[in-house]
Amino acid sequence: MPQYAVIIHSPAPADPMDLTPDYLALLEGYGQKVAELGGTIVTGFGLQPSTTATSIRGDVVTDGPFTEAKEVVAGFFILEAPDLDVALAVAKANPACIDGGVEVRPLFTPPAE
Amino acid sequence: MNDVEEAVADAHRREWAFVLAATARVTGDLDLAEECVQDAYIAALDAWARDGVPRKPGAWLTQTAKRKALDLLRRDKVFRAKMPLLVEPDADMNVTTDETDEIPDDRLRLIFTCCHPALAREAQVALTLRLVCGVATPDISRAFLVSEPTMAARLTRAKKKIAAARIPYRVPAAADLPERLDAVLSVIHLLYTTGHTAPSGADLVRADLVERAVALARMLLALMPDEPEVRGLLALLLLTDARRAARTDARGRLVVLEDQDRSLWDRAAVAEGRDLAVAAFRTGRVGRYAVQAAIASLHAVAPSTEATDWRQVVGLYDVLLRIWPSPVVALNRAVAVAMVDGPEKALEEVDLLATDDRLAGYHYLPAVRADLLRRLSRFGQAADAYRAAVALADNDAEREFLEIRLAEVVDSAEGRSSGG
Structure with a gap:
């Protein structure tokens, strides 16, 4: 079954310790919702706030995330879903969509020899 | 053009979408399907000259394209390794190479896939023209005033996304249908308006876009006869297009509605458009296209600007604003208000709209x-x-x-x- 990375973008600095009780409650019920929609979360990670990020381009090391933006990557999970319609429905149900957004990207599998 | 060439051109116009939609099931890949269908049409030129034009050209072309696809798939393991297009399992999933006349009609799947919301609108439009209408890439690029490599890249990118992100090849479920259908109707409407408001320099290509849009709306109505908005869209296109001959003068200059020679309007198109609009209203489930068609039909039956039922036009714009709260609709309503309550009153409304950023x-x-x-x-x-x-x-x-x-x-x- 196809797998997708669902990348969560939240308002900077996206500190998981600052999540509101309302948000946490929505997150609590999310796994259930994903299953109802026909998807399976394979694995997922939350990130420390973007203030802890360090970026490197060439040999220049910079404090902070890659691009200064209102929204930063807050976490991601790997979703198994039968097709993009299911993946998008799962992504839409994520509470991050309320004040940020999510990006859905299919995982790359090298073509068979 | 000889008889065979004519028959092939005719089959291209009528059957392309059907043949491609059916072939895509076998290939599981739109790019490959497109290539095989293209080859089938070329093969038809020789075969039909030799053996005569088949009784069912669409079936012949589909079988030929499918056979080419299966040959390629057998020969090329890379193609076989490709992930299949996702087709909802159903009774006719067992694809055979029998010379049977029973080919499932997959055109709706093709249309909904091309107009999937995960694709950018410009990609949806380009894909629809290429895959559903069979318009060649150079012609599409000319119609949209972009270079051929740009348009080719746009099409390739869109087809790659369908395959890689696994956009399903199916008609959406009932719950998603209104939203998804709206995207399809928007694409057809955009095709129409692109052709309709063309600069006169490119008018030949653009007139073709108008006809493609009307043909697409007709095809969609035949496939979805119970959707009032499909009926409404076809009505709107016919009623607007009925004025085509009167919209520009001999020198290609624009003639506004009030100055148009109404005897030049296509009465048959007006009559058909009106009947469709009335039928859409009869369902009691009117949407924005049906209401716009109703407004267009009030103009179409009026002998002159003065004799137009402007009060009813304003009333219909009120209905339209309720289902489609857009400042553009409000602006058009103001034009009608000027005819009922005078330009002063209308100017007040327009000045109010001028503060709306969306109209900047x-x-x-x-x-x-x-x-x-x-x-x-x-x-x-x-x-x-x-x-x-x-x-x-x-x-x-x-x-x-x-x-x-x-x-x-x-x-x-x-x-x-x-x-x-």
């Missing part, structure tokens, strides 16, 4: 304002508004029309100041 840069706003000011004999202000509209207009015929009006009000303004 929309040239019809200053154009409508200018016309109202002109009718109020406030020529100096009208000239300013026409200048603003000219600066924003991107269509040659429209700009020329606005410049003529501008010259007129400048004359009137000077005539008044020097004369009295």
Whole structure:
């Protein structure tokens, strides 16, 4: 079954310790919702706030995330879903969509020899 | 063109979507399907000249394209390793190479896949023209005034996304249908308006877009006869297109509705459009296309601008604003209000709309304002508004029309100041 990375973008600095009780409650019920929609979360990670990020381009090391933006990557999970319609429905149900957004990207599998 | 070439061209026009949609099931890949269908049409030129035109050209082409696809798939393991297009399992999933006449009609799947919301609107439009209508890439690029490599890249990118992100090859479930259908209707409508408001220089290519859009709407209605908005869209396109011959003068200049020679309107198209609009209203589930069609049909049956039932036009715009709260609709409503309550009242509404950011840069706003000011004999202000509209207009015929009006009000303004 196809797998997708669902990348969560939240308002900077996206500190998981600052999540509101309302948000946490929505997150609590999310796994259930994903299953109802026909998807399976394979694995997922939350990130420390973007203030802890360090970026490197060439040999220049910079404090902070890659691009200064209102929204930063807050976490991601790997979703198994039968097709993009299911993946998008799962992504839409994520509470991050309320004040940020999510990006859905299919995982790359090298073509068979 | 000889008889065989004519038969192949005819089959291209009528059957392309059907043949491609059916072949895509076998290939599981739109790119490969497109290639096989293209080959099948080329093969038809020889085969039909040799053996005669088959009884069912569509079935012949589909079988030929499918056979080519299976040959390629057998020969090339890379193709076989490709992930299949996702097709909802159903009874006719067992694809066979039998010479059977029973080929499932997959055109709706093809249309909904091309217009999937995960694709950008411009990609949806390009894919629909290429895959559903069978228009060649150079022709699409010319119609949208972009270079051929740009259009080719746009199509390739879209097809790659369908395969990689696994956009399913299916008609959406009932719950998603209204939203998904709306995307399909928007694509067809956009095709139409792109052709309809064409600069006169490219009018040949653009007239073709208009016809493609009408043909697509007809195809969709045949496939989804119970959707009132599909009926509404076809009605709207027919009623708008009925005025085509009167929209420009002999020199290609724009003629506005009130100055059009109504005897040039296509009466058959008007009659068909009206019947469709009435049928859409009869369902009691009217959407924005049906309401716009109803407005167009009030114009179409009126013998003149003065004799138009403007009160009912305003009433329909009120309905339209409720289902589609758009400042563009409100602007059009203001034009109708001017005919019922006079330009002064309409100007108040237009000035209110001018504060809406969504209309910033929309040239019809200053154009409508200018016309109202002109009718109020406030020529100096009208000239300013026409200048603003000219600066924003991107269509040659429209700009020329606005410049003529501008010259007129400048004359009137000077005539008044020097004369009295």
